Amino acid sequence: MSQDKTVLLNIKNLIIEGYSDEKWVGIVHGVDLKLHRGEVMGLIGESGAGKSTIGLAAMGFTKDGCRIGEGSSIEFDGMELTTTPQSDLQSLRGSRIAYVAQSAAASFNPAHKLIDQHTEAPLQYRIQKRLESQEDAMELYEKLRLPNPREIGFRYPHQVSGGQLQRAMTAMAMACRPDLIIFDEPTTALDVTTQIEVLSAIRDIVDQFNTAAIYITHDLAVVAQMADVIKVLLKGNEVEEADTRTMLSNPQDDYTKSLWAVRDFKRDQKPRPTEGSPLISVKNVDASYGDTPVLHDVSFDIYEGMTVAVVGESGSGKSTVARCITGLLPPTKGECLFKGTPLPPDYRDRSKDQLRQAQMIYQMADTALNPKVKISEIIGRPAQFYSGLTGPALKNRVDELLDLIELEPAQYYNRYPPELSGGQKQRIGIARSLAAEPTFIICDEVTSALDQLVAEGILRLLDKLQNELNLSYMFITHDLATVRSIADEVVVMQYGKVVEQGPKDVMFKPPHHAYTDLLLSSVPEMDPDWLTTLLEERGVDDIGEAAKANKRD
Amino acid sequence: MGDIISIIAKRLGLGLITLLVISIIIFFAVELLPGDIAQAVLGQGATEDNLAALRAELGLDRAAPLRYLDWLGSALTGDFGNSLVSKTPVAEAIGTRFGNTLFLATYAAVIAVPAAIFLGVLVALFRNSVFDRVANVVTLTSISSPEFFLGYVLILFLAVKTGLFPAIAKIDDDMTLFDKLNRTFLPALTMVLVVVAHMMRMTRASIINLLASPYVEMARLKGVPAWKVIVKHTLPNAWAPVINVVALNLAYLITGVVLVEVVFVYPGIGQLLVDAVTKRDFPVVQACCLIFAATFILLNLAADVGSILTNPRLRHPK
Incomplete structure (x- = not known):
């Protein structure tokens, strides 16, 4: 890389403050940054x-609502931006x-x-x-x-x-x-x-x-x-x-x-139980939004106590499968079974017990939690609805659930969602789904809106809960690192079809289906030469959308 | 585009049904009014025989539903009947009056709509400044005062004290356009003052609503000047709510001007309607109400089509 060594941008002691609660609060506390031309x-x-x-x-x-604080200097190509x-x-x-x-x-x-x-x-x-x-x-x-x-x-x-x-x-x-x-x-x-x-x-x-x-x-x-x-x-x-x-x-x-x-973080992969029917079974499901077909002949099983990751890119139909299982979108063909018994396609026709068994955790905890409702009520509502708890019993149950998600009950009981951090909100989302005492939880991209450290905490928590409560997870994600750390089985979807499925260790080892291979090889690695090497191997015409089209069935 | 045509067709169909329901409601509402039509027409001195003769002549001795069906049958062929009072065809009585009302409404709209949107853009640009506050207070004051009061204030200052404009807005067909515009300036101005605030505030609100969107920040980071950010980057995306408010206000200019017409003695449809109601002149009331209802329906339809046309996603499908 050709670089002359003249400094283009020279930031010294950058202080930035934001106005909140009627006072100026520091956001950036004196950062220096020097950038050369072409760097x-x-x-x-x-x-x-x-x-x-x-x-x-x-x-x-x-x-x-923000301002650059006193004593900061931002020099761009010899020009002082803070006084310009x-x-x-x-x-x-x-x-x-x-x-x-x-x-x-x-x-x-x-x-x-x-x-x-x-x-x-x-x-x-x-x-x-x-x-x-x-x-x-x-x-x-x-x-x-x-x-x-x-x-x-x-x-x-x-x-x-x-x-x-x-x-x-x-x-x-x-x-x-x-x-x-x-x-x-x-x-x-x-x-x-x-x-x-x-x-x-x-x-x-x-x-x-x-x-x-x-x-x-x-x-x-x-x-x-x-x-x-x-x-x-x-x-x-x-x-x-x-x-x-x-x-x-x-x-x-x-x-x-x-x-x-x-x-x-990586947990051991569990094998499929040898006997018994699967907890959830999706059988030859077709579904469409209006006249647009979205799913084509999707089938997979989820056994008790296991985590099945459903991976694929946006538009591949991952979340639509979840909507079919929960009954929000009745399939046009095929059915979903719970412990071998067919579930009514529309959630309105399902019994309270059937509804209780399958719960969801959403990607955006921000929008999935009502900002005007107290934590205790958010978690207490399903406990009251499904288990009929009231009064002290309900309070005990909420405390127990807050304990489970590792949040101090006394401290969080009366708070509102906007007062919590992203990770804490996602924990509340988990507690809410646990309150129904389900056997099966659909996690829809639950970590993709979170920072890596926080996301890891959530994954560890989900793993712990699975061991304690013998839960089954359907883990919808596009992040293969998450799959690697938490899944037992993997289902790969593309264009509304299942292209490949199997145990994780098998799925992550070659030979792969061409699309799985493309997904796997597209995940950036820490090696700084990864992209260069990949481009040399594949050529610029065999990446991204072009490659996807090539690898389509 | 095929979608839009089918939407228009559907809405026009629904509009016709609405008109039918309205005509039923109006008919029976007029029936409920206390007093007797023949009495109202002939006055206190009429004898019982005279009244009976008039009732027979007008068909008032028959049951109300039958009279309604008669009216509906001829209305469907385009004949709205004769006025009970003047005996002349309703269409004739309403025709010129409605033309006058439309003239005044158009006059007011041509001033009010561009002014309101221009002001809306300005106050959005200088939001929270003194100019913004003053514009708000002035327009809110004008919308909060009753039209007749505004009208008399304008007459006092612009007609009586300074003599700039005539106080009485009587017009006829022989006048030149300029004469007409001069004669009707004060009623038009009154109506402008009444409708500007609403449209201006909506323009301001929907622009400011969009100022936090990422594409506005992007425009700023591209070095686009502030006025251009508003005019080029927010206004095109702010049209939908503005158009709806404009349509409602246009409808108001046509249907809500009775008081202004009375104050300025303007021969519009509002006055005609008031007279017809006092005299229980059912065919005229019915026709006026249907015109008003149709105005609302058509303007709302226009607003919906307008909102669709300003949405690039609907204008340019994938």
């Missing part, structure tokens, strides 16, 4: 570490410093065509005329390996897939050939196979134009592929900084080591 720095840390806040501050921008007037800062943004947001789907304006949004900044700064700028956009689209580069820009955001949008947004950031791009978790919302495509496209283009970049992510394996230097943050403080290889092979701080160690 890519990875910022990693959990949510609340201040990564995005620092990224935005590098553009002289703070979110509404807003109008000058504005003309810096988009032209010399650009931003790529986490969710391209939400960050493109739904009312305008992609190319009109692309050309907005060049036209504004009078760098190019409209036609010139459109021509340039098409060239960038081609460089980023978007399909139909001459035509795709004339579509609206909703007509383009997520991975393509993320690349179009990178192209947009490149429009004025900025010196610095802030990538704020650009691949977090994408499936693994799409992620590779976007990662390789971003890496190529940043290389090609020798653009400096700050790459913000919580995924270590991703940052290992992208960054020259890694800075680790914790709660608005710097933990340590080192070049990528040193950081990976020889982390100094305990916190960094704990981040690296997250992927160690």
